[in-house]
Amino acid sequence: MILQSAEKTEILERLQDVLNAPDLPPKTVASCSSLFEKLQQPVRIGILGLPDVGKRRVINVLLQEQERVLDPNLMLPTLNLSFGEKTQTSATFQNGATVTSDGYPDQDTMQSDPMFLQISAPLKQIEGREYLLIAADPTLADMTAALGWAATRVDVALYCTQTWSSFEQQIWRSAPETLRNHAVLVVTGTEEVAAPQNLNVTPEDGFETLFKERSDASSDLETRCQFGGLTRHLQNTISAASTEDIHAAQLFLHRYGDRFRTRSKAIKQTNPPPGLLHAPEVAPDTTFEPSKDTLHAVEEPLHIHPHREDVPEDAVIALSKLFQFLRRSAEGLRQQFPTPRLSQDDAEHHLSALDEIFDQLAERANEQDVLEEHWPDLCDTIHDARDLALLMRIEGGLDQVRDAAMLLLQVRQDVEFRLVA
Numbered sequence: 001m002i003l004q005s006a007e008k009t010e011i012l013e014r015l016q017d018v019l020n021a022p023d024l025p026p027k028t029v030a031s032c033s034s035l036f037e038k039l040q041q042p043v044r045i046g047i048l049g050l051p052d053v054g055k056r057r058v059i060n061v062l063l064q065e066q067e068r069v070l071d072p073n074l075m076l077p078t079l080n081l082s083f084g085e086k087t088q089t090s091a092t093f094q095n096g097a098t099v100t101s102d103g104y105p106d107q108d109t110m111q112s113d114p115m116f117l118q119i120s121a122p123l124k125q126i127e128g129r130e131y132l133l134i135a136a137d138p139t140l141a142d143m144t145a146a147l148g149w150a151a152t153r154v155d156v157a158l159y160c161t162q163t164w165s166s167f168e169q170q171i172w173r174s175a176p177e178t179l180r181n182h183a184v185l186v187v188t189g190t191e192e193v194a195a196p197q198n199l200n201v202t203p204e205d206g207f208e209t210l211f212k213e214r215s216d217a218s219s220d221l222e223t224r225c226q227f228g229g230l231t232r233h234l235q236n237t238i239s240a241a242s243t244e245d246i247h248a249a250q251l252f253l254h255r256y257g258d259r260f261r262t263r264s265k266a267i268k269q270t271n272p273p274p275g276l277l278h279a280p281e282v283a284p285d286t287t288f289e290p291s292k293d294t295l296h297a298v299e300e301p302l303h304i305h306p307h308r309e310d311v312p313e314d315a316v317i318a319l320s321k322l323f324q325f326l327r328r329s330a331e332g333l334r335q336q337f338p339t340p341r342l343s344q345d346d347a348e349h350h351l352s353a354l355d356e357i358f359d360q361l362a363e364r365a366n367e368q369d370v371l372e373e374h375w376p377d378l379c380d381t382i383h384d385a386r387d388l389a390l391l392m393r394i395e396g397g398l399d400q401v402r403d404a405a406m407l408l409l410q411v412r413q414d415v416e417f418r419l420v421a
Contacts, residue, residue, distance in 0.1 A: 011249050012039055018253075025366050035249050042082065043238045046154030046179075047133045048147060050168065053160045054188030054213070055133055062231060063125045069104055070133075076105060077115055078146075081131040084120025092116040129238070140171060147175035156237055157183040158230075159207075164199040172205060180206030182237055186227060187212040209233060254390060311374055316419070318368040319375070323415045325364060329357045330408060347401050351393040354404040358382075358389040361411070375418055385411050 015036045019029065047055045056070035059081065063069055070076065090100040091114035101109060105117055132154055136146035150157075157179045161168055164185065185207045187199065201210060211230040333353055365371055365382045372379050385407055392400040392407075 008039065011246070011253070012036065014253050015039070015249065027366060031252060035245070035252055038245055039249060042128050042130045043241065044130045044132060044153060044155045045234070046150050046157045047131060047160065048150065048157055048179075049134075049160035050138050050143070050171075051135070053162050055160045057188065058158060058160055058186055058227070059131055059133065061227060062131075062234070063123055064231075069119075069121065069123075071105065074105060074107065074110055076110070076133070076135060077117060078135045079105075079117035079119060079133050081119045081121070081126065081133070083122070083126040083128070085122060087121045088119075090118040092118070140167075140174070143171045144174045147171070147179060151176035151178050154179070155182060155241065156234065158186050158234075159183060160186045160188050162187065162189045164201060166200075169200070169205070177206075182241070183207050184230070184233065185210045186230065189213060208237075251387060251390060312370070315370045315374045318370050319415065319419055322361070322364060322368075322371070323412070323419060325361065326408070326412045326415060329360075330412070333357065347396060347398050350401050351396065351404060354401070354408065355389045355393040357408065358386040358411075362386040378414055378418060381414055382411060 015032055018024070018032045019036065024032075047059055049055055056072055056076065060069055069081070070079075086102070087104060088100055088102050089105050089109055090098055091105075091109055091112065092098050093112065093114050099112070099114075104119065104121070109117075132150060134146050134150050136142045159172060164187070183206055185199075185201060185205070187210065199210070201207065211227040211233070213227050333350070362382050362385075365379050388407060389404050392404045
């Protein structure tokens with residue numbers, strides 16, 4: 001899913017509203033700042049591999065430009081290519097000095113032997129992306145160091161090779177594991193160099209897939225090379241990553257957006273993640289009968305035993321208040337059930353009520369630092385349960401009401417276990 005600019009702008013504005021609100025809990029600020037920054041960043045694509053394996057040719061093909069954005073006749077250092085209002089190159093040298101010139105890198109730029117190039121261009125194919133081309137000496141030490149440096153700077157890794165030699169395999173397997181999150185092996189050169197079936201690629205290498213360069217004899221070598229579905233695969237990977245980021249922002253805003261808004265203008269509700277809107281098909285007369293022990297168990301009295309001496313009294317008091325909130329909420333929810341049997345029409349109402357209980361529970365846990373200090377695993381459980389309850393509400397259906405009620409019981413039992421320990 002690729003967001004339209006208006007939709008993305010709306011989500012960013014709502015996140016900014018949260019950040020502008022006073023007296024936010026530190027965890028809320030950190031989560032919101034991370035989401036805000038991630039949604040603004042372009043997708044970073046790393047072009048990796050030994051020297052002279054066609055890395056810049058891969059970039060030129062991905063950009064779908066007839067002109068050579070990166071001249072194959074130049075000896076280029078590590079560089080970053082991003083979208084800009086005009087074409088220009090900023091060269092950084094060993095002494096830290098930077099010189100900016102118009103146009104793509106050329107012979108004049110390279111005469112001073114820069115160590116890094118920052119290139120910008122108003123090309124549609126770059127918008128929303130950054131390409132990081134890694135240049136390093138073909139030694140294990142230098143290549144491993146270069147890939148380690150790139151690991152924190154790329155979201156998608158395209159490793160370029162011609163033969164996938166044992167030396168290249170050693171380099172790749174010495175690289176940080178994070179590079180394998182979204183990694184593709186790109187085989188460059190003519191079809192005679194190496195056929196995909198002859199390459200010693202194993203599942204342990206962690207590549208999502210492999211693409212082989214092919215040629216069309218009707219045009220010159222630079223413009224005719226293609227890599228099968230590489231462009232489409234890259235677009236799908238970027239779309240999937242964008243979808244995950246948007247879903248995370250939607251979940252966050254559902255919990256905090258309306259509560260901490262500082263602007264008075266009305267902001268329409270963002271669409272929930274696709275695929276979660278369709279509730280399971282249930283016949284009109286289908287009913288759901290909760291187990292008689294489910295909600296009653298949540299609100300039954302608790303017999304508190306002496307707590308451990310290493311837990312301070314204020315922590316026990318905070319946890320007890322959390323438990324009492326659970327009891328009251330469950331009792332109130334139980335009283336809302338008109339009969340022991342629910343119809344499909346009741347599902348949406350009760351899922352909404354359950355979601356609100358989990359939301360308030362997580363908020364109360366956030367307000368008590370002493371809970372995080374002594375029971376961080378319980379706080380994690382509460383936050384995970386809140387996210388699950390929201391997804392259940394979005395999906396809808398009687399089965400989700402049952403699952404959400406059981407989830408509430410599980411959290412209650414987790415709280416009780418720590419009180420009586």
